Amino acid sequence: SSSEASGRIIGVGLGINIWTGRPYSQRYYEILVKRRGLPVWHQKEEFLQVFKANQTVILVGETGSGKTTQIPQFVLEAINIKTTPDKCKKMMVACTQPRRVAAMSVSRRVAEEMDVTIGEEVGYSIRFEDRSNARTILKYLTDGMLLREAMTDPLLERYKVIIIDEVHERTLATDVLFGLLKQVLINRPDLKLVVMSATLEAEKFQSYFDAPLIKVPGRLHPVEIFYTENPESDYLDAAIQTVVQIHRSETPGDVLVFLTGEEEIEDACRKIMKKVANMGDKVGPVKVMPLYSSLSPAMQQKIFEPAPPPLKEGGPTGRKIVVSTNIAETSLTIDGIVYVVDPGFAKQKVYDPRVHVESLLVSPISKASAHQRLGRAGRTQPGKCFRLYTEKSFQNDLQPQTYPEMLRSNLANMILTLKKMGINDLVHFDFMDAPAPETLMRALEALNYLGAIDDDGNLTKLGEIMSEFPLDPQMSKMLVVSPKFNCSNEILSISAMLSVPNCFVRPKKAQKAADEAKARFGHIDGDHLTLLNVYHAYKQNNEDPLWCYENFINQRVLKAADNVRQQLVRIMARFNLRLCSTNFNSRDYYMNIRKAT
Numbered sequence: 349s350s351s352e353a354s355g356r357i358i359g360v361g362l363g364i365n366i367w368t369g370r371p372y373s374q375r376y377y378e379i380l381v382k383r384r385g386l387p388v389w390h391q392k393e394e395f396l397q398v399f400k401a402n403q404t405v406i407l408v409g410e411t412g413s414g415k416t417t418q419i420p421q422f423v424l425e426a427i428n429i430k431t432t433p434d435k436c437k438k439m440m441v442a443c444t445q446p447r448r449v450a451a452m453s454v455s456r457r458v459a460e461e462m463d464v465t466i467g468e469e470v471g472y473s474i475r476f477e478d479r480s481n482a483r484t485i486l487k488y489l490t491d492g493m494l495l496r497e498a499m500t501d502p503l504l505e506r507y508k509v510i511i512i513d514e515v516h517e518r519t520l521a522t523d524v525l526f527g528l529l530k531q532v533l534i535n536r537p538d539l540k541l542v543v544m545s546a547t548l549e550a551e552k553f554q555s556y557f558d559a560p561l562i563k564v565p566g567r568l569h570p571v572e573i574f575y576t577e578n579p580e581s582d583y584l585d586a587a588i589q590t591v592v593q594i595h596r597s598e599t600p601g602d603v604l605v606f607l608t609g610e611e612e613i614e615d616a617c618r619k620i621m622k623k624v625a626n627m628g629d630k631v632g633p634v635k636v637m638p639l640y641s642s643l644s645p646a647m648q649q650k651i652f653e654p655a656p657p658p659l660k661e662g663g664p665t666g667r668k669i670v671v672s673t674n675i676a677e678t679s680l681t682i683d684g685i686v687y688v689v690d691p692g693f694a695k696q697k698v699y700d701p702r703v704h705v706e707s708l709l710v711s712p713i714s715k716a717s718a719h720q721r722l723g724r725a726g727r728t729q730p731g732k733c734f735r736l737y738t739e740k741s742f743q744n745d746l747q748p749q750t751y752p753e754m755l756r757s758n759l760a761n762m763i764l765t766l767k768k769m770g771i772n773d774l775v776h777f778d779f780m781d782a783p784a785p786e787t788l789m790r791a792l793e794a795l796n797y798l799g800a801i802d803d804d805g806n807l808t809k810l811g812e813i814m815s816e817f818p819l820d821p822q823m824s825k826m827l828v829v830s831p832k833f834n835c836s837n838e839i840l841s842i843s844a845m846l847s848v849p850n851c852f853v854r855p856k857k858a859q860k861a862a863d864e865a866k867a868r869f870g871h872i873d874g875d876h877l878t879l880l881n882v883y884h885a886y887k888q889n890n891e892d893p894l895w896c897y898e899n900f901i902n903q904r905v906l907k908a909a910d911n912v913r914q915q916l917v918r919i920m921a922r923f924n925l926r927l928c929s930t931n932f933n934s935r936d937y938y939m940n941i942r943k944a945t
């Protein structure tokens with residue numbers, strides 16, 4: 349048959365998918381051709397050899413070289429596993445991602461590459477959403493989810509190989525996994541670990557793990573850098589101007605713009621579209637696409653669509669313009685980018701241990717980040733990177749590396765997780781970059797204040813239950829005590845609403861109406877009760893999409909909140925925590941909620 353023939357040409361045996369037993373689809377072969385051109389494929393044999401001979405391997409390669417999508421498939425091939433459900437124990441491959449979006453997007457892509465259905469052989473697991481089943485042999489999951497799994501399965505026995513990806517991001521969960529896995533590897537000689545990074549600090553990981561390092565050379569084309577002459581007072585405005593300028597005067601090629609968050613990105617997309625529309629038919633058509641974490645998966649997928657064709661034959665070519673948070677810095681690779689616009693900022697977690705306040709602040713990126721951003725422009729041909737800051741500022745103001753999250757986070761949650769796993773001696777825990785003892789102390793104090801640990805630092809019964817909720821300690825404490833205040837139903841709704849993105853929609857054209865709608869839900873006692881009012885109104889209106897639209901509420905977010913709430917209810921049930929409410933007409937209704945929060 350023809351699939352057999354094409355199968356033999358590209359070396360995949362008889363053309364039968366070993367996972368499904370069905371012949372491979374046409375699409376499989378189309379993607380395979382692309383896959384085989386990725387840099388990691390040139391070192392497949394080398395990787396497999398080193399992988400087989402060692403318990404731990406470090407792999408470093410430029411973004412876009414095929415690490416995240418291909419290496420897990422190489423690993424599956426090397427360990428030769430079966431899909432029969434009862435053999436799944438100890439047999440899965442895990443690949444962690446710091447970002448939810450990457451876990452979702454990449455797993456979908458890999459399912460397509462392997463010609464299987466997402467959620468079956470290839471799945472993903474992120475907080476509050478598990479798309480995997482008994483057949484799953486390759487699971488992409490956030491580093492935080494793997495950490496949670498380790499709470500109930502300390503030796504991670506369901507896995508045969510664990511791949512920790514994007515380690516250069518140095519998220520809190522990844523750093524904690526490092527220390528844990530070092531220990532697990534000693535106790536599980538049959539377990540293998542692959543550590544993958546986008547070039548930065550490779551030697552540091554190598555010496556921490558004492559493992560061989562494979563380098564995948566990128567095939568980066570030269571990228572010309574342009575700095576601004578003077579500092580920009582409004583980087584958003586400057587970014588929009590730059591994009592328009594590129595579209596007007598640069599040769600064909602797609603554009604990637606880095607901004608810091610949803611609102612800013614949506615605003616920029618609208619303004620860019622408007623300005624391009626005003627330029628008439630002298631310029632080619634554009635597709636302007638936002639990319640940020642709370643975007644729906646379907647919208648996220650759109651960034652991989654090609655640029656639009658010219659409006660008429662021989663007319664100016666079209667351009668794709670992606671406006672993204674730093675998700676596009678290393679987590680997701682978009683092909684065809686030739687121009688990068690880098691204003692030099694990102695939202696980053698900042699923690700003040702003295703007042704226990706953790707916040708996301710727009711702050712300058714590091715030199716390493718700026719370098720990664722620049723690299724996005726040179727993947728397929730020579731590119732240009734427009735830095736919206738001065739060269740002097742780049743040299744003098746930017747830190748060399750992004751600070752590990754461990755050193756700028758509230759550690760209470762992490763400590764609770766470690767204690768649940770029986771790891772009490774945090775001072776001697778093998779952190780790659782140990783947090784300051786003072787920060788550890790403050791986190792321990794906070795947990796002690798919440799009653800999660802006793803004065804000797806041991807986990808209390810309350811702390812044990814709290815650790816089961818995938819929430820911040822403050823919030824899980826609230827939930828656990830809420831039945832005592834006769835308001836667990838309400839606290840559940842509030843926690844769920846706080847666990848999803850902002851539900852209020854504020855379109856540029858209807859800001860006043862949107863603000864008025866929001867004010868109708870407002871409660872003088874603050875945001876928590878406002879969110880509760882929104883949730884109640886949504887339920888009272890039978891989750892009606894039209895009601896959501898008219899009240900400037902994002903229905904998808906409310907649906908997500910409902911789903912989160914159900915999952916929290918199940919955890920409550922496991923610990924026999926009562927679901928109850930104070931009578932709404934009672935004077936104590938809001939009072940009790942405030943007591944619990």
Ligand code: ADP
Pocket residue numbers: 386409410411412413414415416417418453454456457652678679680681682683
């Ligand atoms: P790395 O992890 O080394 O950065 P990836 O494995 O993520 O590289 O990407 C390899 C290639 O797969 C890139 O060319 C990227 O554009 C492509 N790719 C990844 N996800 C998708 C997707 N959802 N749709 C289309 N192409 C994708």
Ligand code: MG
Pocket residue numbers: 412415416417513678679
């Ligand atoms: Mg990757």
